[in-house]
Amino acid sequence: MKKLSPAEENYLKAIYHLLEEGLEKVSTNEIASLIQTSAASVSDMLKKLAEKELIHYKKYQGVSLTELGDKTALHIIRRNRLWEVFLVEKLKFSWDEIDTIAEELEHVNAPLLVRRLDEYLGFPKFDPHGDPIPDEFGELSSKPRIALGDVPAGQSGKIVAVNNSSAAFLKYLDKVGVYIGAKVAVLDRIEFDGSLELLIDGQKKVFVSKEVSANIQVMLHPS
Amino acid sequence: MKKLSPAEENYLKAIYHLLEEGLEKVSTNEIASLIQTSAASVSDMLKKLAEKELIHYKKYQGVSLTELGDKTALHIIRRNRLWEVFLVEKLKFSWDEIDTIAEELEHVNAPLLVRRLDEYLGFPKFDPHGDPIPDEFGELSSKPRIALGDVPAGQSGKIVAVNNSSAAFLKYLDKVGVYIGAKVAVLDRIEFDGSLELLIDGQKKVFVSKEVSANIQVMLHPS
DNA sequence: ATTTAATTTTAGCCTAATCTAAAAAAAGTA
DNA sequence: TACTTTTTTTAGATTAGGCTAAAATTAAAT
Incomplete structure (x- = not known):
């Protein structure tokens, strides 16, 4: 699998988060409003993500993630949340300052870096917002909430x-x-x-x- | 000053490093071979960097950095070298593994992040290769070598x-x-x-x- | 000093990611 | 059901960064 661009990663992450809300499929407009872009841009990108088999997509019918897309999104989220832990635990940021910085750091995709960071942080299970951090295999340790x-x-x-x-x-x-x-x-x-x-x-x-x-x-x- | 793209930052850094070798001006071909791209691409980019007043540029005459370009390059190098220290000191990478990772991290441009990282690392003066780390104002603590x-x-x-x-x-x-x-x-x-x-x-x-x-x-x- | 060679720039094209405006499809309503 | 509205997609541009091939300029060498 070729490395994804930051834009592609952001779309995947957005789709993942929207699906988290419980629905089966996500609409073009929902994605557009979440990532603050036009519906036309979303349409274009959905075609590319479908091409790469990251999403299930039929025109006008909304999208959901494939196995691969789901796993990929979880890796992106893993990076994001590990960096958030780093920013708060090590660099003493407060939890309302970290989002934009972590959104940049999450796109640095170097598997060894992520593993070492995880280890350095003591394999945290939750980020500073309390959200679970997926492990290397994309597994979430979920607790009843x-x-x-x-x-x-x-x-x-x-x-x-x-x-x-x-x-x-x-x-x-x-x-x-x-x-x-x-x-x-x-x-x-x-x-x-x-x-x-x-x-x-x-x-x-x-x-x-x-x-x-x-x-x-x-x-x-x-x- | 608008934020620079990773590509623009890489060009600036390349020009800075070539000028370090002592010469007055850097040629298009030297830049092209350092960053592994075509001379035509370099020409295009030089026009943009000159537009932004980061370099002195007259067609066919080679380039040098303006005050602003020099300061900007030093900020990029500062980020690169701080991350290198982080990777070696904290994440236990060896000094022959860090270059590609630091090259990605250096483009995350968040001033507060850089200051906190510097502080967290104990305001190091040299990176793991022994190269000096510019301070916030682009000052290098140079020693005779x-x-x-x-x-x-x-x-x-x-x-x-x-x-x-x-x-x-x-x-x-x-x-x-x-x-x-x-x-x-x-x-x-x-x-x-x-x-x-x-x-x-x-x-x-x-x-x-x-x-x-x-x-x-x-x-x-x-x- | 001309000619040849090397370097640099321009011209024209490509891909990725975005946009606006218009067309097409789906959903809602009288 | 037929009309209207909303949603989604397509069409056509734009910008950033890259490419190749050809033209322009400078440098080197008879």
Whole structure:
């Protein structure tokens, strides 16, 4: 398999992330809006990716990843997340500064580099956002998770990931004291607007909107 | 100043390295042969670099770097050499494996990343080949050096750099026991072919050809 | 000083990745 | 069902970087 261009890698990654949302197929427009480009450009690229057998593609019918495409996307994501760990653990970046840098580093495709980096970081299983890091073979160590918005009042858990990693969202979380690894208890659910009253680390009480709570992933504590 | 493409950065770096050899101006063909491309491509690119005021260029007259071009080249070289230090010091690569990887990493242009990396590595002044690392402002801490081939018999010094970093050359040096930092004494110069008899670290005697000795830089010990 | 050789530039073409505008297909609606 | 709207694809350009072949310029050598 010939080495992919950064552009091709970005498309694959985008398709992978959209498929993660649960759907069977991804549309041209969804991809275009995720990577901020025109639908025409996406159409062109889909033809090339299909040519290389990275995606299943029939005109007008949306796309999904082939085995090869899936494996390839996971390798790209692996590189991205390992660099994110490096940036936070070693270079002391905060988790709202790393995304754009990691997006550049992820395209440096040198298998030995990735293996050595993984080893140097102590084979981390999750990145600073709490997302799992695929191993060399593209395997994810998945643990049961639930959106904070779906946690019943009275339950508590640990924050393990955020779905939305826009700088604005991450800054907001930082402000209200929510971070990966924090213990969180759902004190109350406000029926009126679906917002939640939370207790962070057993100390700080905050309110978060329904929208925010839907974008935070937790592992429930055995209750 | 708009961000440069990897291709533009490679041209600048090539021009910088060729100018290092002492000449006033660099020719199109020299650049073409260094970066393994056609003279026509070089001509095209020179026009673009001149447009951006990175080089002084008059048709058929060769090129040199402007102030801006020089500063820019030094930033690229800084990134390259910092990553080389990272690869050797932290990821335990050997110095004959790092060139191609560092050439990819050097194009990731994020000023904060470079500063943090520099700090993390302890503000190294030389890379694993012994070449100096420019600081944030493009300043080189230069020390007096001399080619091993120009060291008189009887003198000794420390190996601080190699000019030629082809894998073959580096492998050869490894084999004969020559490495950056090694103490080297010139025992004898063979008039017949200009080869040298060396004593490495006061223990190992080896012969090296004139060609090899011309490509090894040493700092003389005060004699 | 001319002619020959080497170097450098231009001209014209190619591929990758993007765009806008227009055409084609699918989906939604009266 | 037929019409309208949305989505997707195609057509035709553009830009960056590269190529080969031919023309222009400089350098070398009778």
